[in-house]
Amino acid sequence: MHLRVINPNTTRAMTDLVGRAARGVAGPGTLVDAVQPTMGPASIESHYEEALAVPGLLEQVALGEAEGVDGYVVACFGDPGLDAARELARGPVLGIAQAAMHAATMVARRFGIVTTLGRTTGRARELVDRYGFAAACTGVRACEIPVLALEDPASGARDRVAEHCRRAVDEDGADAVVLGCAGMADLCADLSDRVGVPVLDGVAAATVLVQGLVTLGARSSTRGEYAPPPPKAMAGLLAGFEVRAPAPVPAGERPAQRQHARV
Amino acid sequence: MHLRVINPNTTRAMTDLVGRAARGVAGPGTLVDAVQPTMGPASIESHYEEALAVPGLLEQVALGEAEGVDGYVVACFGDPGLDAARELARGPVLGIAQAAMHAATMVARRFGIVTTLGRTTGRARELVDRYGFAAACTGVRACEIPVLALEDPASGARDRVAEHCRRAVDEDGADAVVLGCAGMADLCADLSDRVGVPVLDGVAAATVLVQGLVTLGARSSTRGEYAPPPPKAMAGLLAGFEVRAPAPVPAGERPAQRQHARV
């Protein structure tokens, strides 16, 4: 099985980090690679950046389809471009917010989210609602740490994250914590020890869940919402993303992925 | 007051249509123009197309800010890029799905949505939930009409739309109908007459609501989620969307819009 973790920003260190986190939990027969877009923002801390990360992310999915990738992890806690990626991919696509929240509700009644910047909590709440976990979520806590500071041991960032995890448990009543940023992927084990409840990183969670879905043969239906996008002209700067009509396929089979001009 | 309607696809006829719909309801002192992106899909009928419409939409907002536009209408029923646009704009930004649903719940207890393609109903339901109208919505009905066929009188498209509006009322219990596509903007009055309940078009609804918000001086807070995006490197094809740090501003004022390289 070939899984691909897509870091939707263009920072190589983050791509390496999420690749390691994913490979650390993948099963024996599972190949995991980690990629990043050729275009878009260096990190994602606003809706604007999230929106501009999506074209590059979709390009990576189109490339993955050409290579026969079996499933994808989108490694940003805003779960950008998930529905669009599902239309392109033959296999399952999971976001790390989605995966971490699902995993948390499988081992705990209520979970808290600890994230980086306060300005991202609105999106986190929106995802909580979308995935059905409003009653299970005790709240979203922001440490006010920039994403890229997590990598710097001298920043004190890790202690602040640990402090907010503890408060999610003691003050908010969580019995598990979801880490709200792909850049926190390697803090998980240490935090679980310090806080005494399960602390979940979405990259690892998404990896085992996508692997499981591929094993089940579970993929989005091609009949409805997630059918491949129709052929359509694409103008200007994004002309390379145009979808062209595929060659006819025998009835009963899933049509070949539509051809993307840019791939 | 200067309002701008952004058609997020690149089809000129649609831009003209939504411009007419907006100007038809704007107040005496309100200037309305309608624009379309220089890049992206010819119409929006999938998540993939919606995602790729957003960069061009954001470019139009950045241009509008440079021109001093007071408020924006995003004229696609999927409400693409709304949160990102709010970070860029000094004034309010409304999507037409959001506007039509708000207006419907102000004159009716429950509304139905009548849209074009079945594959778009998932997004419509997601927006219903996000805006808080799950209990008020009697369902989403798809006519299975391509967006661009609405313009063709010989297609029978209008009768199918009317038929589904009637069924939303008689079978589903709606007492208002929301039209689920910007391309239906000019069917509204005729359908209200034929169906006997209010039928709402989002373009007109969004225009009067944005005009109202501008009059109230209501704009997204710059303190939290919708603060301007931070300066950040933007790579590759999208380098032109890079946000650069603005010149310092006197305390107490809203900072000047960050400068976008592409504008």
Added chain:
Amino acid sequence: MHLRVINPNTTRAMTDLVGRAARGVAGPGTLVDAVQPTMGPASIESHYEEALAVPGLLEQVALGEAEGVDGYVVACFGDPGLDAARELARGPVLGIAQAAMHAATMVARRFGIVTTLGRTTGRARELVDRYGFAAACTGVRACEIPVLALEDPASGARDRVAEHCRRAVDEDGADAVVLGCAGMADLCADLSDRVGVPVLDGVAAATVLVQGLVTLGARSSTRGEYAPPPPKAMAGLLAGFEVRAPAPVPAGERPAQRQHARV
């Protein structure tokens, strides 16, 4: 366009206040007047008073219909008598709680409510739920200020309101504030400045929204719940509110408003 703001209590100073707030935001072609009932309580701070304010409110709507009023604002944060008023009125009728909450969710993800007396918070929560904004509302804060004290600059009332607005933002996570009393209509701009997020007054919000709905031609359907009330005997003290059968009307037209004995 002729809009009418109805202050449902009998205090003239409040009627003048809400009239000014409404006229301050009405468009060039819009005539706004403000009226108050001939019967009922001097202010509304309990369910009992709210219930007894409704007959006088309905009398004003019946009078407005006779004069051809195009739309109504009910200027009390409990939104009393809204559904009944809709049955009488040809045009739209909005309550100020409804309007302020709708407007708040158009510019913010989550809003807090700051109101006068703790005993009114139950009704405020009920309206939040009814309008679909339970997930968007961060809570209802009571300043424990009597409605009529808001007018007295020496009471310190304004500082307490400002303090609660700040706490709604800083402690509860709101990014907009809704003022929970018609008597706060003139505090809006000052509070927005002091708190740094949009602060919304329902009187102004309802005025621009009703104006917009009238422009759209959006009015409650006469087919279902909001059809004119049937002719019916009315006994005793309220005999003047009896509805008599109207003269027959040509098919296809909206029937003339039923005649109210008291008007």
Added chain:
Amino acid sequence: MHLRVINPNTTRAMTDLVGRAARGVAGPGTLVDAVQPTMGPASIESHYEEALAVPGLLEQVALGEAEGVDGYVVACFGDPGLDAARELARGPVLGIAQAAMHAATMVARRFGIVTTLGRTTGRARELVDRYGFAAACTGVRACEIPVLALEDPASGARDRVAEHCRRAVDEDGADAVVLGCAGMADLCADLSDRVGVPVLDGVAAATVLVQGLVTLGARSSTRGEYAPPPPKAMAGLLAGFEVRAPAPVPAGERPAQRQHARV
């Protein structure tokens, strides 16, 4: 124990009917009387009529308090004036919609509502939501029978009610049925037999529940929302409803009911 059933309309036959229904289930030591207002509509089939029934209903509660009544049933399925009545009454006050829904969820997972006119279903749904039973309610079915026709055996009304009860069970999946009109109070046993699931009448349900609450000593708190209404001037036609300040009471006791001018 002295319970009072208030029929909020002025039709004597209905008052007698609900009185019989209540007395049929009251316990040995419970005195039940049934009263009707001196003012207001002959029946309640619209929001307008419901609103105008409330003053007369409140007058009956004030009279009941003067007589030492221990608890009240409001015998109209719209539950008019409930919150206002609670402010006046020392003991519990239940509406028949509230009571029937509570009772239904105690013996069934999901219940359907069968009511008279389609135009009243909006209010029924609103009450379902307010009481927390949205997930438990399979829908509201209207027989399109005027309230007063239920009394006429030749009208075929009873067979239509039975038919809709059956469809609530077979088509909608209900395993109990709530009758949506006080005028259906005597159909209950017959319908339970014909339909094979519990069919609940709110008048009887409210009577046993209020009796139970009185036995428990459970009454609305006087500290918050349901404290007695403050003294307040009341103008014009409704001057008789003015609340005057009560004489001082010893600390720790519930203050004597405020004095109502009209009683």
Added chain:
Amino acid sequence: MHLRVINPNTTRAMTDLVGRAARGVAGPGTLVDAVQPTMGPASIESHYEEALAVPGLLEQVALGEAEGVDGYVVACFGDPGLDAARELARGPVLGIAQAAMHAATMVARRFGIVTTLGRTTGRARELVDRYGFAAACTGVRACEIPVLALEDPASGARDRVAEHCRRAVDEDGADAVVLGCAGMADLCADLSDRVGVPVLDGVAAATVLVQGLVTLGARSSTRGEYAPPPPKAMAGLLAGFEVRAPAPVPAGERPAQRQHARV
């Protein structure tokens, strides 16, 4: 009428306590007895204990059916085995959590729950959601008192319970309190006095509500979910719980309770 309160643990003092609480509120013609299982845990403070309390509870229901009991109260705040008991019983079966929450919402807008151990709050929240009272519940507070310590006046347990009731009102905004343990049944009146809002004990509440349902003739439908369990082999230690096919019954009647081997 013959009601039975089943204490699902095997502690005699608790059985006596809940018997007294129930008899204290039962009507003149109502016989109440209190029983306990012959098997299972001495108290219920975990899901494990709750699960193991259910077989003994069901045995008591089967015995009660053989004796013609008309209705049952399950006297543990986790409402264990309620649905299973309903399949066995001809009459209504209520849990004390269910009953107390229903009663609380009849006299208050929002209630808080005060319970014994923090580890039981998850179950309490689950029941709040199941019964539809998520919006009405201000939270669950745990006193961290073992169930059996409530009986010991020297433990200070009662003061801690009172303290948490007060905080539910003052900090959480409750206007009624539900006591989250059958062992608190005799604290009710004292706490209501100290806290100034209604404090509800589920044993008393369930007793008056079951009595009311029996009077109404309301019992779970035998057509669907709560039909008697089908005859089925039962192995090993639990062989005595086997349900055997009953003798045929005339059409139209409720079949005789299936015979349980162990009874």
Added chain:
Amino acid sequence: MHLRVINPNTTRAMTDLVGRAARGVAGPGTLVDAVQPTMGPASIESHYEEALAVPGLLEQVALGEAEGVDGYVVACFGDPGLDAARELARGPVLGIAQAAMHAATMVARRFGIVTTLGRTTGRARELVDRYGFAAACTGVRACEIPVLALEDPASGARDRVAEHCRRAVDEDGADAVVLGCAGMADLCADLSDRVGVPVLDGVAAATVLVQGLVTLGARSSTRGEYAPPPPKAMAGLLAGFEVRAPAPVPAGERPAQRQHARV
């Protein structure tokens, strides 16, 4: 890794079936065994049977803990005894309803459930609500097939299941189907082909999800709700389930599983 699938009924053929389904999807390094209780019902088609299946299920978990099992699947669609099992187990425990619903929402926006008997749909809906998927579930369809008939090819059972899967998609709008019975575990691939959307079996889904959680090191916290049950006397027939106090453990470690008398 050692996973155990527990069939909570005593029918050997069903145990073998679920064991095969689980082994078919387990990863290379994962040992899966399937067990069944020594006590309880032959199949689970009622709440009564579900309740009586739990003690035997818990005995199997206690035995598994003694053997060092890493994670458990409870193979009955009612998810019986899940919370109690979590208190006993060091590793994760998933029910098949829970697992199938989680997996469905990862590949589809909305799923339908197709189950055996109508009387079990109430429990299925309750689980949908508990897991947060009320908005994602299009409904529960019952084929009215006894559990054990699924094994009989001559019964036509499979065609009826397929027919209901199709209607869940075409009439209810599902884009995935969850099979509501462990006995349907081997129908999955065939049904996916016939219906054209993902059809999910909970046994396989739970196996890959538990395997993933074990890999993540995610287990229920021992601090709160899912801490091991306290030592407690257990009477009568169930005396063997008594939990005895464990030997003291060094601080910081998870205490050894409490010793169960019966194991």
